[in-house]
Amino acid sequence: MPNIINDIKLDFKDVLLRPKRSTLKSRFDVDLFRDITFRNSKLAYQGIPVMASNMDTVGTFEMAKALSKHGLFTTIHKYYTADEWKVFAIRNPECLKNVAASSGTGNEDFERLSMILATIPELTFICIDVANGYSQHFVEYVRRVRLEFPFHTIIAGNVVTGEMVEELILSGADIIKVGIGPGSVCTTRMKTGVGYPQLSAVIECADAAHGLKGHIISDGGCTCPGDIAKAFGAGADFVMAGGMFAGHDECGGETIQKNGKKYKLFYGMASNTAMKKHAGGVADYRSSEGKTVEVAHKGAVESTILDMLGGLRSACTYVGASRLRELPKRATFIRCNQQINNIYGPPM
Numbered sequence: 001m002p003n004i005i006n007d008i009k010l011d012f013k014d015v016l017l018r019p020k021r022s023t024l025k026s027r028f029d030v031d032l033f034r035d036i037t038f039r040n041s042k043l044a045y046q047g048i049p050v051m052a053s054n055m056d057t058v059g060t061f062e063m064a065k066a067l068s069k070h071g072l073f074t075t076i077h078k079y080y081t082a083d084e085w086k087v088f089a090i091r092n093p094e095c096l097k098n099v100a101a102s103s104g105t106g107n108e109d110f111e112r113l114s115m116i117l118a119t120i121p122e123l124t125f126i127c128i129d130v131a132n133g134y135s136q137h138f139v140e141y142v143r144r145v146r147l148e149f150p151f152h153t154i155i156a157g158n159v160v161t162g163e164m165v166e167e168l169i170l171s172g173a174d175i176i177k178v179g180i181g182p183g184s185v186c187t188t189r190m191k192t193g194v195g196y197p198q199l200s201a202v203i204e205c206a207d208a209a210h211g212l213k214g215h216i217i218s219d220g221g222c223t224c225p226g227d228i229a230k231a232f233g234a235g236a237d238f239v240m241a242g243g244m245f246a247g248h249d250e251c252g253g254e255t256i257q258k259n260g261k262k263y264k265l266f267y268g269m270a271s272n273t274a275m276k277k278h279a280g281g282v283a284d285y286r287s288s289e290g291k292t293v294e295v296a297h298k299g300a301v302e303s304t305i306l307d308m309l310g311g312l313r314s315a316c317t318y319v320g321a322s323r324l325r326e327l328p329k330r331a332t333f334i335r336c337n338q339q340i341n342n343i344y345g346p347p348m
């Protein structure tokens with residue numbers, strides 16, 4: 001008989017953070033940097049744990065340069081060659097502590113990854129990314145990468161439930177990427193009916209990971225700086241975003257001119273656009289699980305970064321967290337029926 005979970009599971013839009021009495025004088029007093037030591041690699045990380053997705057539109061070297069200046073992280077997409085990596089590493093050695101090299105689970109992925117890591121010893125983060133992190137093949141691939149690279153920090157995903165978080169951490173991953181279906185250009189929930197409301201997924205997966213001294217990334221579904229604050233409040237150690245970083249000068253993808261206005265093409269990595277670009281088309285046995293959209297050109301990513309970090313500092317001030325690390329301890333979520341007043345439309 002099919003099972004039904006009757007507990008209500010929540011998304012970012014279903015809650016607000018409750019303000020709390022605080023002794024903080026100003027947003028200026030809030031420290032967004034975190035020091036983390038990873039469970040399996042034993043490596044230490046220091047940075048602002050906001051990440052650009054490993055999508056070929058936002059996980060670019062240009063994005064990494066802009067984000068790293070502020071201490072943010074970029075998971076670089078997997079379509080750069082080892083030679084391109086080499087040039088990036090020589091010209092931007094200071095960025096290497098804030099980037100990861102991405103990999104799928106094929107043999108050619110493994111070879112490419114090995115070549116990049118052999119070329120750049122200072123690169124210590126690996127991001128193993130598949131749409132569905134529940135297969136045994138994926139778990140075995142994580143084990144293989146751990147065996148081959150015992151001293152690298154491994155990010156693995158995506159999953160949304162505690163038992164799979166534990167399995168991946170015990171298989172050698174340090175940071176688990178959490179999110180199935182919340183993304184801005186994702187159509188998995190429509191095509192398959194599969195998913196998990198993101199706020200609840202983060203709360204449950206963080207609990208499972210932290211019990212083993214592992215860490216998690218909340219991946220996808222952040223539409224505004226407030227959502228990033230909610231993800232951290234829910235227990236995410238890192239928050240990854242694609243759509244919020246899309247449309248900037250630093251992004252890959254075509255720039256389109258229409259009626260005197262500039263747009264940037266942004267698409268899911270499982271969209272027709274991405275599959276045509278990287279796999280020569282959509283195979284007969286699968287369907288596209290991503291959208292292609294045109295995002296109004298937003299200029300340099302710098303102002304978006306400042307807006308995100310300003311919002312996050314302000315959220316910490318409202319709940320009395322002097323450091324980002326304290327946000328989950330200070331967070332109480334209130335369920336709500338309406339969180340934003342849209343009488344004048346969405347903010348520009």
Ligand code: 5GP
Pocket residue numbers: 053054055131158179181182183184185186187188219220221222240241242243244267268269270271289290291
């Ligand atoms: P966003 O921040 O735009 O809401 O979500 C970004 C995340 O969406 C990515 O980090 C990745 O996990 C996910 N994603 C990217 N492309 C696709 C896609 O084509 N299909 C699905 N299902 N998810 C995608």
